[in-house]
Amino acid sequence: MKVRYLLRETGANLWRNISLTIAAVFAVGVSLTLFGTARMFSDGVENATKRWEGGIEFVVWMNPDATPEQDAAIRETLQTSPQIKESKYVDQDAAYIEFQELFADTPELLDAVLPEDLPPSYRVVPTNPDALVVEELGSRFEERAGVRDVVFATDTIQEIQSTFNRVSFWFLAGSLVLLVVALLLILNTIIMAINGRRREIEVMKLVGASNWYVRLPFMLEGLLQGLLGAALAVGGAMAIRRAVIDKFASSEKIRLFEGFTISDGQFYSVATLLIAIGVGIAVLGSGVAVSRHLDV
Amino acid sequence: MIKLEEVTKVYKGNVTALRRASADIGKGEFVFLVGPSGSGKSTFIRLLNREETADEGRIFVAGKDISQLNSWKVPYLRRNIGCIFQDFKLLPKKTVAENVAFALEVIGRPNHVIQKQVPAILELVGLSDKMGRFPDELSGGEQQRVSIARAFVNRPLIMLADEPTGNLDPATSVGIMRLLDRINRTGTTVVMATHDRGIVDTMRRRVIELEDGNIVRDQAQGVYE
Numbered sequence A: 001m002k003v004r005y006l007l008r009e010t011g012a013n014l015w016r017n018i019s020l021t022i023a024a025v026f027a028v029g030v031s032l033t034l035f036g037t038a039r040m041f042s043d044g045v046e047n048a049t050k051r052w053e054g055g056i057e058f059v060v061w062m063n064p065d066a067t068p069e070q071d072a073a074i075r076e077t078l079q080t081s082p083q084i085k086e087s088k089y090v091d092q093d094a095a096y097i098e099f100q101e102l103f104a105d106t107p108e109l110l111d112a113v114l115p116e117d118l119p120p121s122y123r124v125v126p127t128n129p130d131a132l133v134v135e136e137l138g139s140r141f142e143e144r145a146g147v148r149d150v151v152f153a154t155d156t157i158q159e160i161q162s163t164f165n166r167v168s169f170w171f172l173a174g175s176l177v178l179l180v181v182a183l184l185l186i187l188n189t190i191i192m193a194i195n196g197r198r199r200e201i202e203v204m205k206l207v208g209a210s211n212w213y214v215r216l217p218f219m220l221e222g223l224l225q226g227l228l229g230a231a232l233a234v235g236g237a238m239a240i241r242r243a244v245i246d247k248f249a250s251s252e253k254i255r256l257f258e259g260f261t262i263s264d265g266q267f268y269s270v271a272t273l274l275i276a277i278g279v280g281i282a283v284l285g286s287g288v289a290v291s292r293h294l295d296v
Numbered sequence B: 001m002i003k004l005e006e007v008t009k010v011y012k013g014n015v016t017a018l019r020r021a022s023a024d025i026g027k028g029e030f031v032f033l034v035g036p037s038g039s040g041k042s043t044f045i046r047l048l049n050r051e052e053t054a055d056e057g058r059i060f061v062a063g064k065d066i067s068q069l070n071s072w073k074v075p076y077l078r079r080n081i082g083c084i085f086q087d088f089k090l091l092p093k094k095t096v097a098e099n100v101a102f103a104l105e106v107i108g109r110p111n112h113v114i115q116k117q118v119p120a121i122l123e124l125v126g127l128s129d130k131m132g133r134f135p136d137e138l139s140g141g142e143q144q145r146v147s148i149a150r151a152f153v154n155r156p157l158i159m160l161a162d163e164p165t166g167n168l169d170p171a172t173s174v175g176i177m178r179l180l181d182r183i184n185r186t187g188t189t190v191v192m193a194t195h196d197r198g199i200v201d202t203m204r205r206r207v208i209e210l211e212d213g214n215i216v217r218d219q220a221q222g223v224y225e
Helices: A003-016 A018-048 A050-055 A068-080 A092-102 A107-112 A131-142 A155-196 A198-206 A211-250 A264-293 B041-048 B071-078 B096-105 B111-124 B140-152 B170-185 B197-203
Strands: A058-062 A084-090 A121-126 A147-152 B002-011 B015-025 B030-034 B056-061 B081-085 B158-162 B189-193 B206-211 B214-219
Touching (some): A003 A211, A018 A211, A121 A131, A155 A198, A155 A211, A155 A264, A198 B071, A211 A264, B002 B041, B015 B041, B015 B206, B015 B214, B030 B041, B030 B170, B041 B056, B041 B189, B081 B140, B111 B140, B170 B197
Parallel strands (some): B030 B189, B030 B206, B081 B158, B158 B189
Antiparallel strands (some): A058 A147, A084 A121, B002 B015, B206 B214
16 A cells, blocks of 8 residues: 555545544543643652551661661560561662662762662551551650661651542543543544545445555544644643652652652653553544444 | 356345346346346346345355455455446546546556556547546536546456446437447446346347346347336
Protein backbone atom coordinates (compact mmCIF):
# COMPACT_ATOMS: atom_id res chain seq x y z
CA MET A 1 0.00 0.00 0.00
CA LYS A 2 1.24 3.44 -0.83
CA VAL A 3 2.21 5.58 2.12
CA ARG A 4 1.27 8.70 0.23
CA TYR A 5 -2.25 7.41 -0.37
CA LEU A 6 -2.59 6.57 3.31
CA LEU A 7 -1.43 9.98 4.49
CA ARG A 8 -3.56 11.81 1.95
CA GLU A 9 -6.73 9.93 2.85
CA THR A 10 -6.13 10.19 6.59
CA GLY A 11 -5.36 13.88 6.33
CA ALA A 12 -8.46 14.51 4.23
CA ASN A 13 -10.66 12.64 6.71
CA LEU A 14 -9.26 14.57 9.65
CA TRP A 15 -9.68 17.88 7.90
CA ARG A 16 -13.24 17.16 6.84
CA ASN A 17 -14.30 16.60 10.46
CA ILE A 18 -12.00 19.18 11.95
CA SER A 19 -14.31 20.31 14.76
CA LEU A 20 -15.09 16.79 15.92
CA THR A 21 -11.44 15.89 15.61
CA ILE A 22 -10.42 18.78 17.85
CA ALA A 23 -13.08 17.82 20.38
CA ALA A 24 -11.85 14.23 20.43
CA VAL A 25 -8.21 15.25 20.78
CA PHE A 26 -8.98 17.60 23.67
CA ALA A 27 -11.17 15.07 25.44
CA VAL A 28 -8.35 12.54 25.26
CA GLY A 29 -5.86 15.20 26.35
CA VAL A 30 -7.79 16.48 29.36
CA SER A 31 -8.81 13.08 30.61
CA LEU A 32 -5.28 11.74 30.38
CA THR A 33 -3.87 14.85 32.05
CA LEU A 34 -6.16 14.23 35.02
CA PHE A 35 -5.18 10.60 35.05
CA GLY A 36 -1.49 11.43 34.88
CA THR A 37 -1.82 13.99 37.68
CA ALA A 38 -3.50 11.45 39.91
CA ARG A 39 -0.71 9.00 39.21
CA MET A 40 1.97 11.60 39.94
CA PHE A 41 0.30 12.58 43.21
CA SER A 42 0.17 9.03 44.43
CA ASP A 43 3.80 8.51 43.42
CA GLY A 44 4.70 11.69 45.28
CA VAL A 45 2.79 10.71 48.40
CA GLU A 46 4.42 7.31 48.29
CA ASN A 47 7.85 8.87 48.02
CA ALA A 48 7.15 11.34 50.81
CA THR A 49 5.85 8.75 53.17
CA LYS A 50 8.10 5.85 52.28
CA ARG A 51 9.65 5.96 55.73
CA TRP A 52 6.27 5.64 57.36
CA GLU A 53 4.92 2.57 55.67
CA GLY A 54 3.66 -0.40 57.60
CA GLY A 55 2.52 1.32 60.79
CA ILE A 56 5.90 2.87 61.59
CA GLU A 57 5.16 5.62 64.10
CA PHE A 58 8.58 6.97 64.87
CA VAL A 59 12.16 6.73 63.71
CA VAL A 60 15.14 6.73 66.06
CA TRP A 61 18.06 8.28 64.18
CA MET A 62 21.44 7.24 65.52
CA ASN A 63 24.58 9.31 65.36
CA PRO A 64 26.78 8.02 62.55
CA ASP A 65 29.59 7.84 65.08
CA ALA A 66 27.64 6.12 67.86
CA THR A 67 29.66 3.37 69.51
CA PRO A 68 28.63 -0.27 69.06
CA GLU A 69 27.83 -0.37 72.76
CA GLN A 70 25.41 2.55 72.47
CA ASP A 71 23.83 0.93 69.46
CA ALA A 72 23.48 -2.42 71.21
CA ALA A 73 21.80 -0.74 74.20
CA ILE A 74 19.18 0.88 72.00
CA ARG A 75 18.60 -2.34 70.13
CA GLU A 76 18.19 -4.17 73.40
CA THR A 77 15.53 -1.76 74.60
CA LEU A 78 13.63 -1.90 71.33
CA GLN A 79 13.62 -5.67 71.26
CA THR A 80 12.60 -6.21 74.85
CA SER A 81 10.03 -3.46 75.37
CA PRO A 82 6.49 -4.91 75.42
CA GLN A 83 5.17 -1.61 74.05
CA ILE A 84 7.05 -2.15 70.78
CA LYS A 85 5.61 -4.54 68.27
CA GLU A 86 8.62 -4.51 65.97
CA SER A 87 11.53 -2.40 64.87
CA LYS A 88 13.64 -2.41 61.79
CA TYR A 89 17.25 -1.36 61.59
CA VAL A 90 18.19 0.60 58.49
CA ASP A 91 21.97 0.70 58.14
CA GLN A 92 23.90 3.37 56.28
CA ASP A 93 23.97 1.46 53.00
CA ALA A 94 20.21 0.85 53.03
CA ALA A 95 19.63 4.50 53.94
CA TYR A 96 21.82 5.53 51.03
CA ILE A 97 19.85 3.38 48.58
CA GLU A 98 16.61 5.00 49.78
CA PHE A 99 18.24 8.40 49.48
CA GLN A 100 19.29 7.64 45.91
CA GLU A 101 15.74 6.69 44.99
CA LEU A 102 14.31 9.80 46.57
CA PHE A 103 16.73 12.23 44.96
CA ALA A 104 17.34 10.49 41.65
CA ASP A 105 16.66 13.82 39.89
CA THR A 106 19.26 15.78 41.79
CA PRO A 107 22.56 14.23 40.83
CA GLU A 108 24.50 17.08 42.45
CA LEU A 109 23.02 16.07 45.80
CA LEU A 110 23.78 12.41 45.13
CA ASP A 111 27.39 13.28 44.38
CA ALA A 112 27.77 15.32 47.55
CA VAL A 113 26.39 12.70 49.92
CA LEU A 114 28.13 9.43 50.76
CA PRO A 115 26.68 6.46 52.65
CA GLU A 116 28.75 7.33 55.72
CA ASP A 117 27.13 10.76 55.88
CA LEU A 118 23.71 9.24 56.39
CA PRO A 119 22.74 8.23 59.90
CA PRO A 120 21.53 4.69 60.51
CA SER A 121 18.10 4.44 62.06
CA TYR A 122 15.56 2.23 63.75
CA ARG A 123 12.03 2.34 62.39
CA VAL A 124 9.67 1.49 65.16
CA VAL A 125 6.16 0.05 65.12
CA PRO A 126 4.62 0.39 68.57
CA THR A 127 1.96 -2.01 69.86
CA ASN A 128 -0.37 0.90 70.55
CA PRO A 129 -0.57 3.51 67.78
CA ASP A 130 -2.23 6.13 70.01
CA ALA A 131 -0.48 9.48 69.47
CA LEU A 132 0.15 10.21 73.16
CA VAL A 133 1.52 6.79 73.89
CA VAL A 134 3.77 6.98 70.83
CA GLU A 135 5.00 10.40 71.85
CA GLU A 136 5.83 9.27 75.33
CA LEU A 137 7.49 6.10 74.07
CA GLY A 138 9.57 7.86 71.43
CA SER A 139 10.72 10.67 73.67
CA ARG A 140 12.30 8.12 75.99
CA PHE A 141 14.86 7.48 73.30
CA GLU A 142 15.68 11.10 72.69
CA GLU A 143 17.91 11.38 75.70
CA ARG A 144 19.75 8.11 75.20
CA ALA A 145 23.44 8.06 74.31
CA GLY A 146 24.20 7.70 70.60
CA VAL A 147 20.77 8.90 69.53
CA ARG A 148 20.72 11.94 67.35
CA ASP A 149 17.04 12.56 66.92
CA VAL A 150 13.62 10.95 67.11
CA VAL A 151 11.10 11.80 64.38
CA PHE A 152 7.41 11.03 64.69
CA ALA A 153 4.84 10.24 62.04
CA THR A 154 2.40 12.85 63.10
CA ASP A 155 -1.25 12.86 62.34
CA THR A 156 -0.55 15.52 59.77
CA ILE A 157 1.35 13.08 57.59
CA GLN A 158 -1.57 10.74 57.64
CA GLU A 159 -3.80 13.65 56.82
CA ILE A 160 -1.70 14.56 53.81
CA GLN A 161 -1.86 11.00 52.70
CA SER A 162 -5.62 10.85 52.91
CA THR A 163 -6.07 14.30 51.35
CA PHE A 164 -3.99 13.34 48.36
CA ASN A 165 -5.73 10.01 48.13
CA ARG A 166 -9.06 11.82 47.99
CA VAL A 167 -7.82 14.25 45.38
CA SER A 168 -6.38 11.40 43.35
CA PHE A 169 -9.64 9.52 43.58
CA TRP A 170 -11.67 12.40 42.17
CA PHE A 171 -9.10 13.04 39.47
CA LEU A 172 -9.25 9.39 38.50
CA ALA A 173 -13.04 9.39 38.49
CA GLY A 174 -13.10 12.53 36.33
CA SER A 175 -10.54 11.15 33.96
CA LEU A 176 -12.51 7.94 33.58
CA VAL A 177 -15.68 9.81 32.65
CA LEU A 178 -13.78 11.95 30.17
CA LEU A 179 -12.08 8.89 28.77
CA VAL A 180 -15.46 7.40 27.93
CA VAL A 181 -16.44 10.73 26.32
CA ALA A 182 -13.20 10.67 24.32
CA LEU A 183 -13.84 7.12 23.19
CA LEU A 184 -17.33 8.03 21.99
CA LEU A 185 -16.01 11.12 20.23
CA ILE A 186 -13.38 9.14 18.37
CA LEU A 187 -15.97 6.53 17.47
CA ASN A 188 -18.29 9.23 16.15
CA THR A 189 -15.63 11.06 14.20
CA ILE A 190 -14.73 7.87 12.39
CA ILE A 191 -18.34 6.93 11.74
CA MET A 192 -18.86 10.40 10.25
CA ALA A 193 -15.78 9.98 8.10
CA ILE A 194 -17.01 6.59 6.91
CA ASN A 195 -20.46 7.97 6.12
CA GLY A 196 -18.95 10.91 4.29
CA ARG A 197 -17.19 8.51 1.96
CA ARG A 198 -19.84 5.84 1.45
CA ARG A 199 -19.66 6.09 -2.30
CA GLU A 200 -15.89 5.83 -2.52
CA ILE A 201 -15.88 2.89 -0.14
CA GLU A 202 -18.54 1.16 -2.23
CA VAL A 203 -16.50 1.61 -5.39
CA MET A 204 -13.30 0.48 -3.65
CA LYS A 205 -14.94 -2.73 -2.55
CA LEU A 206 -16.46 -3.23 -5.96
CA VAL A 207 -13.16 -3.10 -7.77
CA GLY A 208 -11.47 -5.34 -5.22
CA ALA A 209 -9.52 -3.10 -2.85
CA SER A 210 -8.32 -5.27 0.02
CA ASN A 211 -10.10 -4.95 3.34
CA TRP A 212 -7.12 -3.31 4.99
CA TYR A 213 -6.74 -0.85 2.18
CA VAL A 214 -10.26 0.37 2.89
CA ARG A 215 -9.96 0.24 6.67
CA LEU A 216 -6.49 1.53 7.34
CA PRO A 217 -7.01 5.26 6.67
CA PHE A 218 -9.88 5.29 9.17
CA MET A 219 -7.92 3.32 11.75
CA LEU A 220 -5.00 5.67 11.30
CA GLU A 221 -7.28 8.65 11.74
CA GLY A 222 -8.39 7.34 15.14
CA LEU A 223 -4.83 6.49 16.12
CA LEU A 224 -3.69 9.99 15.28
CA GLN A 225 -6.42 11.50 17.44
CA GLY A 226 -5.38 9.28 20.34
CA LEU A 227 -1.70 10.13 19.91
CA LEU A 228 -2.32 13.87 19.65
CA GLY A 229 -4.48 13.71 22.77
CA ALA A 230 -1.80 11.74 24.60
CA ALA A 231 0.86 14.24 23.54
CA LEU A 232 -1.31 17.01 24.94
CA ALA A 233 -1.64 15.08 28.19
CA VAL A 234 2.10 14.45 28.50
CA GLY A 235 2.61 18.20 28.07
CA GLY A 236 -0.07 18.88 30.67
CA ALA A 237 1.45 16.43 33.13
CA MET A 238 4.86 18.01 32.60
CA ALA A 239 3.43 21.43 33.38
CA ILE A 240 1.69 20.18 36.50
CA ARG A 241 4.86 18.51 37.69
CA ARG A 242 6.76 21.78 37.35
CA ALA A 243 4.06 24.06 38.69
CA VAL A 244 2.67 22.00 41.53
CA ILE A 245 4.72 19.02 42.56
CA ASP A 246 8.16 20.58 42.37
CA LYS A 247 6.82 23.57 44.34
CA PHE A 248 5.73 21.26 47.12
CA ALA A 249 9.05 19.53 47.27
CA SER A 250 11.05 22.73 47.49
CA SER A 251 8.69 24.46 49.85
CA GLU A 252 10.54 25.56 52.98
CA LYS A 253 7.47 26.35 54.97
CA ILE A 254 5.66 23.09 54.71
CA ARG A 255 8.35 20.74 55.92
CA LEU A 256 5.97 17.87 55.71
CA PHE A 257 6.03 18.00 51.96
CA GLU A 258 9.71 17.34 52.05
CA GLY A 259 10.31 14.35 49.85
CA PHE A 260 7.05 14.94 47.99
CA THR A 261 8.67 14.69 44.62
CA ILE A 262 8.67 12.30 41.74
CA SER A 263 11.71 11.04 39.92
CA ASP A 264 12.23 11.38 36.18
CA GLY A 265 11.86 7.62 35.97
CA GLN A 266 8.44 7.80 37.59
CA PHE A 267 7.44 10.64 35.29
CA TYR A 268 8.51 8.68 32.21
CA SER A 269 6.51 5.68 33.30
CA VAL A 270 3.46 7.91 33.83
CA ALA A 271 4.01 9.43 30.34
CA THR A 272 4.36 5.99 28.79
CA LEU A 273 1.16 4.91 30.48
CA LEU A 274 -0.66 7.98 29.13
CA ILE A 275 0.50 7.27 25.58
CA ALA A 276 -0.47 3.63 25.92
CA ILE A 277 -3.96 4.52 27.15
CA GLY A 278 -4.34 7.13 24.39
CA VAL A 279 -3.39 4.59 21.75
CA GLY A 280 -5.58 2.00 23.44
CA ILE A 281 -8.81 4.00 23.35
CA ALA A 282 -8.02 5.22 19.83
CA VAL A 283 -7.63 1.67 18.57
CA LEU A 284 -10.75 0.61 20.46
CA GLY A 285 -12.83 3.54 19.13
CA SER A 286 -11.75 3.29 15.54
CA GLY A 287 -11.79 -0.50 15.64
CA VAL A 288 -15.42 -0.55 16.72
CA ALA A 289 -16.35 2.12 14.16
CA VAL A 290 -14.65 0.27 11.34
CA SER A 291 -15.94 -3.17 12.23
CA ARG A 292 -19.51 -2.02 12.81
CA HIS A 293 -19.87 0.51 10.02
CA LEU A 294 -17.53 -0.68 7.32
CA ASP A 295 -18.71 -4.14 6.37
CA VAL A 296 -16.30 -5.44 3.78
CA MET B 1 -16.55 -20.04 -15.67
CA ILE B 2 -19.67 -19.68 -13.51
CA LYS B 3 -21.61 -22.52 -11.97
CA LEU B 4 -24.58 -22.43 -9.62
CA GLU B 5 -25.64 -25.65 -7.89
CA GLU B 6 -29.08 -25.63 -6.29
CA VAL B 7 -28.56 -22.12 -4.93
CA THR B 8 -31.14 -20.69 -2.54
CA LYS B 9 -31.12 -17.19 -1.11
CA VAL B 10 -33.67 -16.05 1.46
CA TYR B 11 -33.73 -12.46 2.68
CA LYS B 12 -34.97 -11.24 6.04
CA GLY B 13 -38.71 -11.54 6.43
CA ASN B 14 -38.69 -14.87 4.58
CA VAL B 15 -38.46 -13.34 1.12
CA THR B 16 -37.03 -16.01 -1.14
CA ALA B 17 -35.00 -14.29 -3.84
CA LEU B 18 -33.61 -17.41 -5.42
CA ARG B 19 -34.87 -20.98 -5.10
CA ARG B 20 -32.70 -24.00 -5.92
CA ALA B 21 -31.25 -22.24 -8.94
CA SER B 22 -28.72 -24.11 -11.07
CA ALA B 23 -26.89 -22.81 -14.11
CA ASP B 24 -23.61 -23.37 -15.87
CA ILE B 25 -22.08 -20.49 -17.81
CA GLY B 26 -18.98 -21.18 -19.91
CA LYS B 27 -16.00 -18.96 -20.57
CA GLY B 28 -16.72 -16.24 -23.09
CA GLU B 29 -20.49 -16.68 -23.00
CA PHE B 30 -22.91 -13.76 -23.12
CA VAL B 31 -25.97 -14.34 -20.93
CA PHE B 32 -29.08 -12.21 -20.39
CA LEU B 33 -30.98 -12.52 -17.16
CA VAL B 34 -34.60 -11.53 -17.72
CA GLY B 35 -37.75 -11.50 -15.65
CA PRO B 36 -39.99 -9.04 -13.82
CA SER B 37 -38.79 -6.83 -10.96
CA GLY B 38 -38.18 -8.85 -7.83
CA SER B 39 -37.73 -12.09 -9.73
CA GLY B 40 -34.16 -12.55 -8.43
CA LYS B 41 -32.02 -11.11 -11.25
CA SER B 42 -30.11 -8.70 -9.05
CA THR B 43 -29.65 -11.34 -6.36
CA PHE B 44 -28.21 -13.66 -9.01
CA ILE B 45 -25.64 -11.00 -9.88
CA ARG B 46 -24.88 -9.99 -6.30
CA LEU B 47 -24.21 -13.62 -5.39
CA LEU B 48 -21.57 -13.90 -8.11
CA ASN B 49 -19.32 -11.19 -6.69
CA ARG B 50 -20.08 -12.11 -3.09
CA GLU B 51 -22.04 -8.99 -2.25
CA GLU B 52 -24.46 -11.60 -0.94
CA THR B 53 -23.84 -15.13 0.26
CA ALA B 54 -26.03 -18.09 -0.61
CA ASP B 55 -28.04 -19.75 2.13
CA GLU B 56 -27.91 -23.11 0.38
CA GLY B 57 -26.12 -24.60 -2.57
CA ARG B 58 -22.74 -23.85 -4.05
CA ILE B 59 -21.45 -21.22 -6.44
CA PHE B 60 -18.27 -21.66 -8.45
CA VAL B 61 -16.52 -18.76 -10.14
CA ALA B 62 -13.42 -19.49 -12.20
CA GLY B 63 -13.27 -22.96 -10.67
CA LYS B 64 -13.41 -21.76 -7.06
CA ASP B 65 -16.24 -22.42 -4.63
CA ILE B 66 -16.94 -18.84 -3.56
CA SER B 67 -19.49 -19.80 -0.91
CA GLN B 68 -16.53 -21.11 1.10
CA LEU B 69 -14.34 -18.08 0.44
CA ASN B 70 -12.72 -16.31 3.41
CA SER B 71 -13.86 -12.71 3.65
CA TRP B 72 -10.30 -11.42 3.23
CA LYS B 73 -10.10 -13.25 -0.10
CA VAL B 74 -13.26 -11.66 -1.48
CA PRO B 75 -11.39 -8.59 -2.83
CA TYR B 76 -9.20 -10.88 -4.92
CA LEU B 77 -12.29 -12.55 -6.35
CA ARG B 78 -13.66 -9.12 -7.24
CA ARG B 79 -10.50 -8.16 -9.10
CA ASN B 80 -11.53 -10.78 -11.63
CA ILE B 81 -15.03 -9.42 -11.94
CA GLY B 82 -16.02 -6.09 -13.47
CA CYS B 83 -19.37 -4.59 -12.45
CA ILE B 84 -21.57 -1.97 -14.04
CA PHE B 85 -24.88 -0.62 -12.81
CA GLN B 86 -27.92 1.34 -13.83
CA ASP B 87 -26.72 4.33 -11.74
CA PHE B 88 -23.08 4.17 -12.94
CA LYS B 89 -21.64 4.67 -9.43
CA LEU B 90 -19.05 7.22 -10.55
CA LEU B 91 -17.29 9.48 -8.07
CA PRO B 92 -18.58 13.01 -8.75
CA LYS B 93 -15.48 14.83 -7.52
CA LYS B 94 -13.11 12.89 -9.74
CA THR B 95 -12.60 13.42 -13.46
CA VAL B 96 -13.24 10.71 -16.01
CA ALA B 97 -9.58 9.69 -16.02
CA GLU B 98 -9.37 9.81 -12.22
CA ASN B 99 -12.47 7.65 -11.87
CA VAL B 100 -10.88 4.97 -14.03
CA ALA B 101 -7.45 5.37 -12.43
CA PHE B 102 -9.05 4.97 -8.99
CA ALA B 103 -9.91 1.34 -9.77
CA LEU B 104 -6.26 0.59 -10.47
CA GLU B 105 -4.90 2.70 -7.63
CA VAL B 106 -6.87 0.98 -4.89
CA ILE B 107 -5.64 -2.45 -5.91
CA GLY B 108 -2.07 -1.20 -5.74
CA ARG B 109 -1.14 -0.97 -9.41
CA PRO B 110 2.02 1.09 -9.95
CA ASN B 111 1.75 4.58 -11.35
CA HIS B 112 3.42 3.89 -14.68
CA VAL B 113 0.89 1.11 -15.37
CA ILE B 114 -1.98 3.43 -14.49
CA GLN B 115 -0.67 6.16 -16.75
CA LYS B 116 -0.50 3.74 -19.66
CA GLN B 117 -3.74 1.83 -19.17
CA VAL B 118 -6.16 4.65 -18.41
CA PRO B 119 -5.82 6.47 -21.75
CA ALA B 120 -5.89 3.14 -23.60
CA ILE B 121 -9.15 2.00 -22.05
CA LEU B 122 -10.75 5.43 -22.49
CA GLU B 123 -9.81 5.26 -26.15
CA LEU B 124 -11.49 1.84 -26.36
CA VAL B 125 -14.78 3.22 -24.97
CA GLY B 126 -14.50 6.31 -27.16
CA LEU B 127 -13.92 8.97 -24.51
CA SER B 128 -10.34 10.03 -25.27
CA ASP B 129 -11.40 13.63 -25.68
CA LYS B 130 -13.26 13.79 -22.34
CA MET B 131 -10.65 12.51 -19.92
CA GLY B 132 -10.58 15.72 -17.88
CA ARG B 133 -14.35 16.14 -17.61
CA PHE B 134 -16.35 15.51 -14.48
CA PRO B 135 -19.23 12.99 -14.49
CA ASP B 136 -21.92 15.68 -14.26
CA GLU B 137 -20.60 17.23 -17.47
CA LEU B 138 -21.29 14.01 -19.40
CA SER B 139 -24.43 12.47 -20.90
CA GLY B 140 -25.86 9.28 -19.40
CA GLY B 141 -24.39 7.15 -22.17
CA GLU B 142 -20.97 8.71 -21.69
CA GLN B 143 -21.15 8.14 -17.94
CA GLN B 144 -21.95 4.49 -18.53
CA ARG B 145 -18.95 4.25 -20.85
CA VAL B 146 -16.76 5.60 -18.07
CA SER B 147 -18.13 3.00 -15.70
CA ILE B 148 -17.51 0.27 -18.29
CA ALA B 149 -13.95 1.56 -18.72
CA ARG B 150 -13.47 1.40 -14.95
CA ALA B 151 -14.88 -2.12 -14.77
CA PHE B 152 -12.81 -3.39 -17.69
CA VAL B 153 -9.49 -1.59 -17.16
CA ASN B 154 -8.35 -4.45 -14.97
CA ARG B 155 -9.13 -7.01 -17.74
CA PRO B 156 -11.51 -9.09 -15.62
CA LEU B 157 -12.60 -12.59 -16.61
CA ILE B 158 -16.23 -11.74 -15.99
CA MET B 159 -18.40 -8.64 -16.52
CA LEU B 160 -21.55 -8.35 -14.44
CA ALA B 161 -24.07 -5.77 -15.63
CA ASP B 162 -27.18 -4.94 -13.61
CA GLU B 163 -29.60 -3.08 -15.89
CA PRO B 164 -26.81 -1.08 -17.55
CA THR B 165 -29.20 0.52 -20.05
CA GLY B 166 -32.00 1.12 -17.56
CA ASN B 167 -31.39 4.89 -17.52
CA LEU B 168 -30.54 5.32 -21.18
CA ASP B 169 -32.54 6.03 -24.31
CA PRO B 170 -32.70 3.31 -27.00
CA ALA B 171 -30.14 4.84 -29.34
CA THR B 172 -27.59 5.29 -26.54
CA SER B 173 -28.34 1.77 -25.31
CA VAL B 174 -27.36 0.34 -28.68
CA GLY B 175 -23.95 1.98 -28.32
CA ILE B 176 -23.47 0.53 -24.85
CA MET B 177 -24.47 -2.94 -26.09
CA ARG B 178 -21.98 -2.69 -28.95
CA LEU B 179 -19.31 -1.95 -26.38
CA LEU B 180 -20.31 -4.90 -24.17
CA ASP B 181 -20.37 -7.12 -27.25
CA ARG B 182 -16.84 -6.04 -28.10
CA ILE B 183 -15.69 -6.78 -24.58
CA ASN B 184 -17.37 -10.17 -24.79
CA ARG B 185 -15.50 -10.94 -28.00
CA THR B 186 -12.17 -10.52 -26.15
CA GLY B 187 -13.14 -13.66 -24.23
CA THR B 188 -14.76 -11.98 -21.25
CA THR B 189 -17.85 -13.72 -19.91
CA VAL B 190 -20.76 -11.26 -19.69
CA VAL B 191 -23.81 -11.69 -17.46
CA MET B 192 -26.37 -8.93 -17.88
CA ALA B 193 -29.67 -8.46 -16.07
CA THR B 194 -32.10 -6.44 -18.17
CA HIS B 195 -35.68 -5.39 -18.82
CA ASP B 196 -34.87 -4.24 -22.31
CA ARG B 197 -36.82 -6.47 -24.68
CA GLY B 198 -35.42 -4.82 -27.78
CA ILE B 199 -31.82 -5.50 -26.84
CA VAL B 200 -32.43 -9.15 -25.93
CA ASP B 201 -34.41 -9.81 -29.09
CA THR B 202 -31.81 -8.14 -31.32
CA MET B 203 -28.70 -9.73 -29.82
CA ARG B 204 -30.09 -13.32 -29.76
CA ARG B 205 -27.83 -14.62 -26.99
CA ARG B 206 -28.43 -17.12 -24.22
CA VAL B 207 -31.38 -16.08 -22.04
CA ILE B 208 -32.02 -17.20 -18.44
CA GLU B 209 -35.51 -16.21 -17.28
CA LEU B 210 -36.36 -15.90 -13.63
CA GLU B 211 -39.75 -15.78 -12.00
CA ASP B 212 -40.26 -15.57 -8.24
CA GLY B 213 -36.73 -16.80 -7.67
CA ASN B 214 -37.07 -19.82 -9.94
CA ILE B 215 -35.21 -20.30 -13.20
CA VAL B 216 -38.12 -20.96 -15.55
CA ARG B 217 -36.22 -20.90 -18.85
CA ASP B 218 -32.63 -21.29 -20.00
CA GLN B 219 -32.43 -20.94 -23.75
CA ALA B 220 -29.53 -20.54 -26.19
CA GLN B 221 -29.96 -17.70 -28.70
CA GLY B 222 -33.17 -16.84 -26.91
CA VAL B 223 -35.60 -13.95 -27.00
CA TYR B 224 -37.13 -11.86 -24.20
CA GLU B 225 -40.21 -14.11 -23.86
